Amino acid sequence: MKETLKEKEMICIVCPIGCHINVIESNESEDGYEVEGNKCPRGKIYGIKEITSPTRVVSTTVSIENAFLKRLPVKTDNPVPKELIFECMKVINEVVVKAPVKVGDIIIENILDTGVNIVATRSMNEIK
Amino acid sequence: MNYDIVVVGGGPAGLAAAIESRKNGAESILVIERDRELGGILQQCIHNGFGLVVFKEELTGPEYAERFIDELSRENIDYKLDTMVLEINKDKQILAMNTVDGLVNIQAKAIVLSMGCRERTRGSIAIPGYRPAGVFNAGTAQRYLNMEGYMVGKRVVILGSGDIGLIMARRMTLEGAKVLVVAELMPFSGGLTRNIVQCLDDYDIPLKLSHAVTDIKGRDRVEGVVIQKIDENFKPIPGTEIEYECDTLLLSVGLIPENELSKGAGIEMDSKTSGPVVFESMETSIEGIFACGNVVHVHDIVDFVTEESRHAGKAAAKFVLEVKADNNKIIETEALSGIGYIVPQKVRINSVDDKLSLFMRVRSVYHDAKLSVKADGKEIYSVKKMHLAPGEMERIDIKKELIGENVGKLTVEVI
């Protein structure tokens, strides 16, 4: 008997182009899935990951002191599992940083033991 | 004050144009920005998704902006912050104002217009009711939240599924607000598909297409919002009202290029894009005045803004170095069936380098369609598209030799 294989249509969200891709389970392919409709290789990686363990980059802000703005934008330097997004937000919202900050500075190391850091996404000078 | 090139607006368009004109030999360049810092709208767009084309990596708005701001200082290009350009004229005189210098007159040899766009306001869409507090433009709410740390509300209804509305639905949700619904007038979303997936679907926020806000409850503060299904003539269908109890209504009902300055100078405008008519080099109808970015047509991908603006910056540098465009043969572009507009509107074929880039938006959603480019009615290029939507700008690059020299009109249509 032929076993039924999984197939899922989705939209690649890796970049704004938003390819409509089709992820098909396949015994022939070495990663277990064939992906169609992706304009670049990142779409294949995304499609397979979205079916097996979806992750997202989280971007938000933290409170900053001694700067000309009240908030410093930050992001996760790698995607975190989707189900941890709100827990990450709780940890991030506890933090207050002080200017000066450089883009790329680590604000929180290894958040929730995911191996992912929260980094600043802009520089801000200290104001006196 | 005299400058070779004055760039009006220090967003990604203005920054890229200024840097590129320096790289192409322009000496004295001034960027004028009315805000307290450079970077334009990117500084409030803290989400990621910028830069995949230009940098081959995914950046947030502020990161993308910072790279260009750093390059601007490395190139030693002058800029003025907190300075508003009030007027420009066809002789390339600029009137600007700030609190330090007062009114200043600047004479430029070339001008690059990169003022971006602004949000349509509630006034331009008819919603009945009082004007209670709690109704915000989505972009204004984004700026408050991401830069000032001020949260505009706790229970939110969003009208309009353009990108700003979608991004704000996720942003408010992450910050603990409850986004009840995103209502969209059109039968399709105006935003990028990826934003529907990662901003609405991820958080189970419903998107109601073909729905309008028909009532806002509350006198001092918003207490509720009524949305209603509309028919194909945009008339509300009785009996389809849904009332949401909420304290905030965010409007994301579109952007309009900010062109008071362009109109004041007498630049020819395109009623379809609400931006200036431009040539292949992004030169407007006034010789030596160029335009790029959202002031020409609303972009959803900043990388395209950068490319278009580099092109404009290079052309402005050529102009001041007196390499004049060859005006001999002008081809007009025309949007045919299924296409809303095309930029550039006019092409001086002898001034095209090796390829011509056409930017356009389709009028509605298409699957498995084809974009066909014709020169005087004869197809010279076509490209298959699995998916076309008005929320996603299309770009077609055509090799110069395919166009030929003796063509009068270039058309694009969806087949």
Ligand SMILES: Cc1cc2nc3c(=O)[nH]c(=O)nc-3n(C[C@H](O)[C@H](O)[C@H](O)COP(=O)(O)OP(=O)(O)OC[C@H]3O[C@@H](n4cnc5c(N)ncnc54)[C@H](O)[C@@H]3O)c2cc1C
């Ligand atoms: C919410 C939102 C989300 C987006 N998401 C993405 C995304 O995920 N990926 C992506 O690639 N792109 C995205 N974009 C699109 C991208 O950010 C824009 O297309 C780009 O910023 C446009 O650049 P611009 O320089 O033309 O305009 P702007 O960034 O608006 O800059 C124009 C500048 O001109 C200044 N100015 C205007 N008038 C004057 C005057 N009279 N005198 C002096 N200065 C003046 C303004 O203050 C402003 O700084 C998004 C846009 C928005 C609004």
Ligand code: SF4
């Ligand atoms: S497949 Fe590649 S080009 Fe297409 S959306 Fe994904 S990352 Fe972008």
